[in-house]
Amino acid sequence: MSNLIVPIFILLIILVGIIEKKNVYSLFIDGVKEGVKAAYNIFPYIFAITIIAGLLKDTKILDSISIFGLDGKILPLIIMKPLSGGASTSMVIDIFKNIGPDTFTGLVASILMASTETTLYVISVLASKVKIKDMKIVVICGLIGDIAAVIATIIIASYIM
Amino acid sequence: MSVIWCGIFIICIIFSCIFLEPNIVLESITSSSKSAIENIFVIASMLVFWSGMFNILSNTKLLRKVSKKLYGLVSFLFNKSEVTEKSKEYISLNIASNIMGVGNAATVNSLKGIEELQKSNTNKEKLNKSMATFIVLNTASLQVIPTSMISLRTLYGSSDPTKIIIPVICVSLISLIVALCSLRILWRYYE
Known part of the structure; x- marks a missing residue:
């Protein structure tokens, strides 16, 4: 079912364009032009985030710390998730491989990974679009939301375990 | 952002110089730069595609009808004086694509949405409440x-x-x- 959503959505867009007698092709081209510009503009921000996410991962600085009685692999994930989707996905895979998806650690990792967003990454991409430097308020609120997610995940996971 | 970015950089360099091989820093930066370039191609390719698709959609009348209904659901979150008709459309599209799990489409609409909200923002150097709400919704x-x-x-x-x-x-x-x-x-x- 869910793999039908995207193709049908695309079909719908094209059909609606044809029914309303729009020049679908040239509208698509205009959109692509804007998309290329947007991709060009967000690149430096993605680059900066990827560098520090890589450093955090490669120096294994976080692996040495362990909290909440969980395996030492959860804290690195908690810190990585707001920064990078790619790096945190590889951490989850690492947990699944070495500890297993049905363990407490595996369950916490799954729920946490799926229920939170890459907060700092999202903020830096959106900030790049409007060129506002002072993003303090949304960084704080986004991270408070992430902390709430961590606490809720641990409580719920220990309840359903 | 700057504080977080510099903080992580400094801690990682000091940590690896004291406890690990200092070479790790350069190796890590080299490999991340490479993966950043690879990532941007992956992200850009889908971003460009959805940007084209949504440009078709945003020129149709259908969008306006659907977005009015969806926006009704979230209107209590936004300040009416700060939100234009155009930004309403992108806010609702963004929420719809997030719920459907089409992440790339959501990115396009969040970029468009924040841009439209910025147009009606009185002080361009500062976030207004609707922009902050929109960003938090996306985080x-x-x-x-x-x-x-x-x-x-x-x-x-x-x-x-x-x-x-x-x-x-x-x-x-x-x-x-x-x-x-x-x-x-x-x-x-x-x-």
Whole structure:
């Protein structure tokens, strides 16, 4: 079912364009032009985030710390998730491989990974679009939301375990 | 952002110079730069595609009708004087694509949405309340069915991969509500 959503959505867009007698092709081209510009503009921000996410991962600085009685692999994930989707996905895979998806650690990792967003990454991409430097308020609120997610995940996971 | 970025950089360099091989720093930067370039091609390719698609959609009358209904659901979050007709469309499209789990489409609409909100912003150097709300909405994931995580769990031999659906919905709702409430509370200090 869910793999039908995207193709049908695309079909719908094209059909609606044809029914309303729009020049679908040239509208698509205009959109692509804007998309290329947007991709060009967000690149430096993605680059900066990827560098520090890589450093955090490669120096294994976080692996040495362990909290909440969980395996030492959860804290690195908690810190990585707001920064990078790619790096945190590889951490989850690492947990699944070495500890297993049905363990407490595996369950916490799954729920946490799926229920939170890459907060700092999202903020830096959106900030790049409007060129506002002072993003303090949304960084704080986004991270408070992430902390709430961590606490809720641990409580719920220990309840359903 | 600057504080977080510099902080992580400094800690990692000092840590690896004292406890590990200093070479790790350069190796890590080299490999991350490479993967950043690879990532941007992956992200850009889908971003460009959805940007084209949504340009068709945003020129149709259908969008206006659908967005009015969706926007009605979230209108209590936004300040009416700060939101234009155009930004309403992108806000609703953004929420719809997030819920459907089409992440790339959501990115396009969030970029468009924030741009439209900036146009009606009186002080271009500062976020207004609707812009902040919109960003916080995007930092808290609204996804209803975590399809990619379920397939990842299946791949690594979970006996019950869909066990996480209800917890994920609960946790993402809690985190969204907490983030939006803290924005409401902290906003007066920001102003």
